[in-house]
Amino acid sequence: MPERLSQVRAREAPEADGMPDPERLLRKSLRGFAPYKPGTTVDEVRRTYGIAHPIKLSQNENPLGTSPRALAALHDVDALSIYFEDDHRAIKTRLAARYGLAAENVILGHGSNELVQLVFTAFVDPGDEVVIPKPSFGLFKKDADIFGARAVEVPLADGVLDLPAMLRASGPRTKLVFVCDPNNPTGTRVERAAFERFAAALPPDALLVIDQAYREFMDPAGTEGVDILARRPSTLVLRTASKIWGLAAVRFGYGYTSPQIATWMNSVRLPFNVGRPAAVAVLAALDDDEFIARSIDNNERGKAYLSGEFARLGLHAYPSAANFIAVEVPIEADAAYRALLERGIIVRSGGGLGMPRRLRVSIGLPDENAAFIAALEALLPAWRSAPADIGAVG
Numbered sequence: 389m390p391e392r393l394s395q396v397r398a399r400e401a402p403e404a405d406g407m408p409d410p411e412r413l414l415r416k417s418l419r420g421f422a423p424y425k426p427g428t429t430v431d432e433v434r435r436t437y438g439i440a441h442p443i444k445l446s447q448n449e450n451p452l453g454t455s456p457r458a459l460a461a462l463h464d465v466d467a468l469s470i471y472f473e474d475d476h477r478a479i480k481t482r483l484a485a486r487y488g489l490a491a492e493n494v495i496l497g498h499g500s501n502e503l504v505q506l507v508f509t510a511f512v513d514p515g516d517e518v519v520i521p522k523p524s525f526g527l528f529k530k531d532a533d534i535f536g537a538r539a540v541e542v543p544l545a546d547g548v549l550d551l552p553a554m555l556r557a558s559g560p561r562t563k564l565v566f567v568c569d570p571n572n573p574t575g576t577r578v579e580r581a582a583f584e585r586f587a588a589a590l591p592p593d594a595l596l597v598i599d600q601a602y603r604e605f606m607d608p609a610g611t612e613g614v615d616i617l618a619r620r621p622s623t624l625v626l627r628t629a630s631k632i633w634g635l636a637a638v639r640f641g642y643g644y645t646s647p648q649i650a651t652w653m654n655s656v657r658l659p660f661n662v663g664r665p666a667a668v669a670v671l672a673a674l675d676d677d678e679f680i681a682r683s684i685d686n687n688e689r690g691k692a693y694l695s696g697e698f699a700r701l702g703l704h705a706y707p708s709a710a711n712f713i714a715v716e717v718p719i720e721a722d723a724a725y726r727a728l729l730e731r732g733i734i735v736r737s738g739g740g741l742g743m744p745r746r747l748r749v750s751i752g753l754p755d756e757n758a759a760f761i762a763a764l765e766a767l768l769p770a771w772r773s774a775p776a777d778i779g780a781v782g
């Protein structure tokens with residue numbers, strides 16, 4: 389069971405006398421709430437296992453690093469003593485033009501995570517229904533819990549979003565419907581025609597939120613969220629600078645939606661939520677076609693290699709449309725994750741992600757992928773001879 393917020397103790401001041409009863413102070417909707425836990429960091433592995441160079445394949449980051457154009461632009465960032473413009477007209481215009489839209493169709497956030505939160509802030513009252521696939525990106529459920537919404541979770545079918553079941557779960561009380569395409573943590577995508585039928589059949593008052601953080605890694609036949617927006621105005625398509633441009637640390641997310649929805653969301657956000665360094669880096673990365681092509685190429689090769697190796701090792705993996713793969717292991721995911729950690733390979737256990745027998749592995753550089761496969765292959769015989777529900781051996 390994940391630790392509830394009311395049980396989480398202050399880390400720096402463990403014995404703070406006179407602290408109020410969390411059941412009285414915390415908002416009711418937060419009492420059973422489990423805070424988001426980011427994956428294990430490289431530093432933690434260095435400290436705990438004394439491994440100088442751990443390999444991190446756990447947060448779906450860009451293994452090639454950051455767009456060189458963005459890095460060069462960041463190097464020259466100036467005027468940091470001055471609040472940067474709040475409207476970001478130039479960058480919105482550029483992002484909009486890629487899809488023949490206007491600046492008014494674009495909303496910017498401190499990472500696309502902030503945009504998910506803004507959607508709840510602007511549109512969700514306590515008790516409102518929110519339809520969420522399960523498993524999917526944990527933030528959707530987390531924000532539903534924070535805002536006291538009723539999360540209607542719809543299980544995936546064979547690792548893929550079950551759109552007919554999500555449609556059946558959506559009704560007059562539904563405020564938001566989340567589609568993550570490709571889906572985190574399974575990496576799968578939905579068929580374009582099925583997605584379009586689903587979007588057309590949803591109640592028009594529900595806001596369809598399409599998270600396409602990994603869209604650039606998907607094959608062109610996949611759904612372009614913006615095409616759905618063109619036919620269904622109550623739609624928000626979320627994209628991010630964190631993955632394809634390698635800008636996770638600057639925090640920049642963007643969304644395409646109808647001008648009215650963008651206006652409502654903008655009216656509840658913090659001022660200056662996107663800083664000058666993020667804006668400068670994104671404006672430069674946008675045109676870095678060479679880096680984007682290299683990133684996609686590395687991803688495709690790595691995906692083909694890993695998929696082939698999983699097949700050779702007899703491990704089932706969901707077909708991935710993203711920059712990570714969810715692979716099945718013969719023991720509990722948490723135990724498999726720990727065994728790999730001891731060998732300096734950081735992956736994400738599916739244990740906390742709704743996939744108790746799978747690891748989510750980001751596609752890395754060729755030598756990182758090979759090191760992961762070597763460690764996995766060395767561990768497999770012990771895992772296969774371990775009793776079904778106990779931890780890893782070795």
Ligand SMILES: Cc1ncc(COP(=O)(O)O)c(C=O)c1O
Binds near residue numbers: 447448568572601628
């Ligand atoms: C589905 C999904 N959406 C969004 C993000 C990233 O959000 P941000 O733009 O805040 O970095 C991630 C990152 O892991 C993700 O998996």
